Amino acid sequence: MxxxxxxxxxxxxxxxxxxxxxxxxxxxxxxxxxxxxxxxxxxxxxxxxxxxxxxxxxxxxxxxxxxxxxxxxxxxxxxxxxxxxxxxxxxxxxxxxxxxxxxxxxxxxxxxxxxxxxxxxxxxxxxxxxxxxxxxxxxxxxxxxxxxxxxxxxxxxxxxxxxxxxxxxxxxxxxxxxxxxxxxxxxxxxxxxxxxxxxxxxxxxxxxxxxxxxxxxxxxxxxxxxxxGLHDSSSALIPYLASFRESFVLISTGTWCISMNPFNTDPLTAEELQYDCLCYLTYKGKPVKASRLFAGNEHEQQTKRLAAHFNVPESYYKHVGYNADIISQLQRTHANEAETDSDWLGMTPPATIPPFTQSAFVRRDLADFPDYETAYHQLMLDLMAQQLISTALVIPSHSVGPISRIFVDGGFSHNPIYMNLLAAAFPDVDVWAASVAQATALGAALAIHEHWNPDPVPADLINLTYYPAPEVEPES
Structure with missing residues (x-):
């Protein structure tokens, strides 16, 4: 049959x-x-x-x-x-x-x-x-x-x-x-x-x-x-809209890291447009406020630079696990930097922010780092400083209901340093790495579900891995 x-x-x-x-x-x-x-x-x-x-x-x-x-x-x-x-x-x-x-x-x-x-x-x-x-x-x-x-x-x-x-x-x-x-x-x-x-x-x-x-x-x-037919970015959001009723932000990561908030109904402002915010429309015609960051592209360029400097394969970063001690040391070392938000744990984004170009890592001297692992953690800290600001742009305090979850799909969802730093950056929100097999194509299928499929939409479309925010030690 x-x-x-x-x-x-x-x-x-x-x-x-x-x-x-x-x-x-x-x-x-x-x-x-x-x-x-x-x-x-x-x-x-x-x-x-x-x-x-x-x-x-x-x-x-x-x-x-x-x-x-x-x-x-x-x-x-x-x-x-x-x-x-x-x-x-x-x-x-x-x-x-x-x-x-x-x-x-x-x-x-x-x-x-x-x-x-x-x-x-x-x-x-x-x-x-x-x-x-x-x-x-x-x-x-x-x-x-x-x-x-x-x-x-x-x-x-x-x-x-x-x-x-x-x-x-x-x-x-x-x-x-x-x-x-x-x-x-x-x-x-x-x-x-x-x-x-x-x-x-x-x-x-x-x-x-x-x-x-x-x-x-x-x-x-x-x-x-x-x-x-559907535009791919909007189509990739459909499995999440079909699976979750509580408000969320989806960070779709690849060459671009696109933060999408389907629950933010505020019109775009001129300032937000300066920082690469835009609006999509869902397949139901509702606006989705989104912000874009060229972080995946910068990660690719800087890991090539790291590989050449430390004489390792370009894919070496895939073997670097999250090390909280290295993060703490780097934050103490760069705590007084004015241009970067290296000390951003739990911090609210500044009221005035610079346009997104490249992170502070582009200007760092790799000779300052004792090994690849330390330098790579600094790269991820610098990228996360920008990611915090970019994502926060689509999470205003007066969204329709508080944002309870951030989902990350794409390449960075498999990066433990990125995911742990994101959980630290948003300690009041549950942060999840999400895996959906061919989310864009799946969204196009779900969009016309009622016309061909007599069965209910399954509840297990998305595989999730939770990243808890690190506990903050009390000051002595």
Whole structure:
């Protein structure tokens, strides 16, 4: 007898994956592939859209034909900030531009002169000014630089919705994509921003469809419930929203450490935007205040530096355990530093904070440290000084209910020094390392649970490891 499953196509910048989950949301089958990039008309690297289309359609065809599984539903999750432009015949127009593509200075100046200033526009759209990472500016650029291509565009579809469109032929917009630093959405008016309407860009942005809606489609002679696709960051939050009712913050760690608070309803302020705060929208359309820190990238660069200095493998840090004595010694040594918050245990973040660039460790002389272990503990202390501030930005005292838990997933959840320091930084909150198998894909499956799965959502989707705050010895 075939196992009933849902198929999820998960498109990352590096890896393209397809997963099958059973009704208990156990991962029962997966396949991954890396697709080589191509270049756009300017010679800048970009996704090879034709190759991606062929891979996705072939992947769907293959999973439907698997002999042991009965695919009943299909959904998509992809990276955000990327548009696919489609003409009236459903054919792609132009390239799938890279969100890291440099943005022309003159066009940026023209845009903000007409619709800015940038800080006011950023507050209204909950989007830091990020050039091409603001996908709305990609569409603005197409209109003003390539009028010939823009004239052919019937629909501008964010990548998750385009992947769904390949199967359903239904062009739609969706909240997790529209609400992710696109600069398209007015968070106060819950509508496309006035600049979008003045540029008449809303005419190609499609009708909003509920993020948890499906379309019944015949694929390969089989009827599937097909979702509209989700932005990956918002999708990864869904397993937590499905599993926990008490308020929490999720720190999703990788190249970026993103602190997300689905229970903070305060509008973004101009100051918060300066410190890389933004808002996402959940698949239910509720705002999620988030702050970003480039800590994973800095950790990667500094562990290379440490490895070279101490003549050890770059992965040596994985064998370094948490040592409370080293932490105490380092805090006593650097207790009077003004620029770093090395003595931050139990400390409230300062009222005025510097913009996040690099931690104090970048400026430290490695010759000051007797061994790798001590230097690595200092690196983690310096990163945590910034993490404390970044995470605290999304935990105001008047959140909807007190924050009772912080969950950490991704790379740093496996780092005992990071986890112990985080528990010390937030002694009044329970800190947990969380492990979810393929959280982004699982979230896309859970979003359309009611349309394909008659069973209740399991209570054990997330594996948790508790990190208690260290006891503070009384002063003598």
């Amino acid at each position: 075939k196992t009933p499953v849902i198929a999820i196509v998960d498109v990352g910048k590096t890896n393209k994956k397809v997963f099958l989950f059973d009704r208990q949301y156990q991962l029962v089958w997966e396949r991954s592939e890396q697709l080589t990039e191509t270049v756009d008309d300017d010679g800048d690297p970009c996704e090879d859209l034709e190759r991606l289309i062929n891979w996705a359609l072939e992947a769907v065809k293959d999973v439907i034909s698997l002999p042991d599984y009965d695919v009943q539903a299909l959904n998509f999750t992809t990276y955000g900030a990327s548009f696919v432009y489609v003409d009236k015949d459903g054919k792609p127009v132009g390239c799938l531009a890279n969100y890291l593509k440099p943005f022309p200075d003159d066009l940026r100046e023209q845009f903000y002169n007409q619709y800015g200033p940038s800080d006011r526009l950023s507050v209204g759209t909950a989007s830091p000014a990020l050039d091409s990472l603001n996908s709305g500016l990609q569409l603005y650029r197409l209109k003003h630089e390539r009028a010939d291509l823009f004239a052919q565009v019937a629909y501008a579809l964010h990548l998750p919705q385009y992947m769904s469109y390949l199967v359903t032929s239904q062009p739609v917009a969706e909240m997790t994509s529209i609400g992710c630093h696109t600069m398209l959405w007015d968070f106060q008016q819950a509508d496309y921003h006035d600049w979008v309407k003045q540029e008449q860009l809303d005419s190609c942005l499609s009708v909003l469809a509920p993020s948890d809606s499906v379309t019944s489609v015949s694929v390969g002679g089989k009827t599937l419930k097909v979702g509209v």
